[in-house]
Amino acid sequence: MLLSVAAVARRLGVAPATLRTWDRRYGLGPSNHTSGRHRKYAPGDVARLELMQRALQRGASSAEAAKYALTAPRESAAAPLLTGGEFAPAGSSPGEPSSDGRDLRMSGAGRRARGLGRAALAMDATAAQRLLADSIEADGVIATWDEVVRPVLAAVAARWAHSGAGVEVSHLLDECVLAAMVRATPLVTEPRNHRPVLLACLPEERHVLPLYPLAAVLARRGIGVRHLGAALPLDALTSAVRRTAPSAVVLWAQLPRYADPGAVSALPRTRQQVRVFAAGPGWERGVVPAPAERVNDLSSAADAVERAVC
Known part of the structure; x- marks a missing residue:
């Protein structure tokens, strides 16, 4: 069956102009051909385009992806494209992000970050989660968060701030990252810490995503955590502290207006010492009352909590 430009664009989830660019450039x-100079895509043509799209989602530049699509056997369209989460055909070299409007602005980002950005823009949750899983398996949670996830989150936020578009991309990306981090979090049945670590957002703070990689890293180090989620009311936080007698509490604030020193001061005193950590960019310019400690990134937060409770 032959397909029109519009039909192929819908199938791939790209703009017709993108297909014309790929035709003209690569x-x-x-x-x-059909009568009237209208051109139609045959199944083999569509298979090539699918190969190119999958290569782009794995982090290849447009030129690399086109070269792969043109030289790969046609049956490759039905096979897994790559292993390890990267596109690296023989003889290729890393390229700059393409200029066909499919990329986010991520200067200096690596292949996996570019691939995740393309998958997010294409609303391809399967490709995004596969790439995240490959990255976590190869490089660990911290590297995946810092080098793959954070650049894409920042680029999507900047795109939204500039154009007002892409809220759906942001939501899909958040859900993919959350799912990947939950899958990367082992069940700790015999924790090294005798008392749990509580992870919670401050009241009204709903940006909970960064607590999931922290939970994953701590669990992989054998540390038991209790994740209390977003926008935890202050009375619920104090109740949780009394009921669990935690060894440490991590309070996340993404936005400065939610970084309330009073919430730290209101934590109940327990018989055993509780180490309190103020995490997130919301605390950067605010006051962190003693004895709480500020932690600035995922790696330092995980290390500080591990030292405190083990």
Whole structure:
């Protein structure tokens, strides 16, 4: 069956202008003509385009992806494209992000970050989660968060701030990252710490995503955590501290207006010492009352908590 430009664009989730660009720039166009000069895509043409799209989502530049799509056997369209979460055909070299409007602005970002950005823009949750899983397996949670996830989150936020578009991309990306981090969090049945670590957002703070990689890192180090989620009311936080007698409490604030020193001071005193950590960019310019300690990034937060409770 032959397909029009519009039909192929819908199938791939790209703009018709993108297909015309790929045709003009790389020769990945329809090979069949019909009457009236209209060109139609044959199944083999669509298979090539699918190969290119999958390569882009794995982090290849447009030129690399086009070269792969043009040289790969046609049956490759139905096979897994790569292993390890990267696109690296023989003889290729890393390229800059393409200029066809499919990329986020991420200067200096690595291949996996570029691939995650393309998957997010294409609303391809499967590709995004596969890439995140490959990255966590290869490089660990901290590197995946710092080098893959954070650049894409920042680029999506900047895109939204500039154009007002992309809220759906942000939501899908958050859900993919959350799912990947939950899968990367082992069940700790015999924790090294005798008392749990509480992870919670301050009241009204709903940006909970960064606590999930922290929970994953701590669990992988054998530390038991209780994740209390977003926008935890102050009375619920104090009740949780009394009921669990935690060894440490991590309070997350993404936005400065939620970084309330009073919430730290209101934590109940227990018989055993509780180490309190103020985490997140919301605390950067605010006051962190003693004895709480400020932690600035995922690696330092995980290390500080581990030292405190083990």
